[in-house]
Amino acid sequence: MIWSNEYAIDILPVLLDGLWLTVRITLLGMGIALVLGLFVAVIRFLKIPVLSALFTFYVLFVRGTPLLAQVYAAFYVLPTYGIRFSALVTGVAVIGINYSAYTAEVYRAGIEGVPAGQWEAAKALSLPHRRTWAKIVLPQSIKTIIPVLGNYWVQMFKDTAILSAITVVELMQSAKTLANSDVRSLEPYTIAGIMYLVISYTASLLVKALERRYAPTH
Amino acid sequence: MPPLTDHHAATESNGRGTSEMITFEEVSKSWGDNHVLRSLNFHVAPGEKVSIIGPSGSGKTTILRILMTLETPDDGLVSIEREPLWDARGGAKPKETKQMRAICRKIGMVFQSFNLFPHMTAVQNVMEAPVQVLGMSKDDARERAQDLMELVGLSKHLDHKPPELSGGQQQRVAIARALAMRPKILLFDEPTSALDPELIGEVLAVIRDLALSADMTMLMVTHEMRFAEEISDRVVMFDSGRVVEQGPPHKIFKDPDHERTKLFLRAVLER
Ligand SMILES: Nc1ncnc2c1ncn2[C@@H]1O[C@H](COP(=O)(O)OP(=O)(O)OP(=O)(O)O)[C@@H](O)[C@H]1O
């Protein structure tokens, strides 16, 4: 098969559409993962009977099963119980939930990295609990948390390709559709690959910069 | 010097008079087989400056941590101004209550390892509790913080963050931070033992000024024997979770009754 510039330019808009959807899925999915993960991490840290154990199992379960299996289950099995959402909504939700288990662990490590003396000083000053979390503990864990979260974000960007398995027309699915209908696979897959590469490489440079910015100062 | 406390203390020195600031009655605490406090009885009068000495592991820090509600006693009663802070008499499991939190506000603590908030400037460290707990306006709190920073000799370092300060400076900020809540009781847990020798003096000087000028009740765990002798109304010798003996500093340091105290003092002073 010989590369055709003409064909490549022809399919570019379709692939850009796919890329745009991939980017939006990543943004939304990470949004879910960041908020849900923080919630899970705090509940686990508080060691609330039953609830904390439940969330520990949640993390174990989500991390212990393949993302693809979770996506399939949510899209093909849940509807048989009457729970039905569009492929896109299902995909974003599953990828967000999946990553929340990882972000929860990142937060946990960050929270546990704050020395006990900080909690004790806050208590000695009678600071309200919420204030202690928001202004003393979380800001100090940020240093360790931010760069790792950045790496997960880049990884999620690539993992969105899995949603092509449930017909979400993101970048991978766009390339696949083009390849099937035009019977030319070289250009769609090559261009899609370059798009993934350019974005994730750029993003990983950003993460490196963040790492440097938040590098421990003492 | 700004007013450090909102109250006036009675001038009692033996700690067993009618007014009591801190009371431990038959307090026990253990971790597994390690009986850290054994039916401890211990009293501090308002305004009294008490130094606690004793070997490592004898339960000195545990006493302070129980007062800070960082640990829960297994048995006994701990009161502040005769209001129960912990009521575990008969082994009852005490719970944290609103009343307890109100009592806790009367107590400030200075830690061995300073425990300043490293991401906040010195003045922010001092302002934090007055604004968040006492509901002071930022301007008033800043003014109070600036006065206190002056008191500890750090007016030039208001906007420095703890990692930019020396250990001695950090501990002085920590003292200012504790004072900002105008506590009736100030606890010190070996405030100079994490410091390089040349920085100890500046911290002791600040504590000495406080001890001599403020009517605050002060309870200090220390290995600085000369300092304890100088500022304390009373020295309490601790061992194995019990008071071995106590009395005025000249008595304890010059002429202790108990062999245990003699041995301990000899060991410490020979270092
Ligand atoms: N959270 C804890 N869990 C288990 N054991 C503890 C805990 N806190 C303190 N201990 C034990 O209680 C004993 C008394 O500790 P404490 O810190 O009160 O001693 P200390 O008199 O302050 O000693 P030092 O001079 O070394 O500071 C020690 O044996 C210590 O190991």
Ligand SMILES: [Mg+2]
């Ligand atoms: Mg100690």
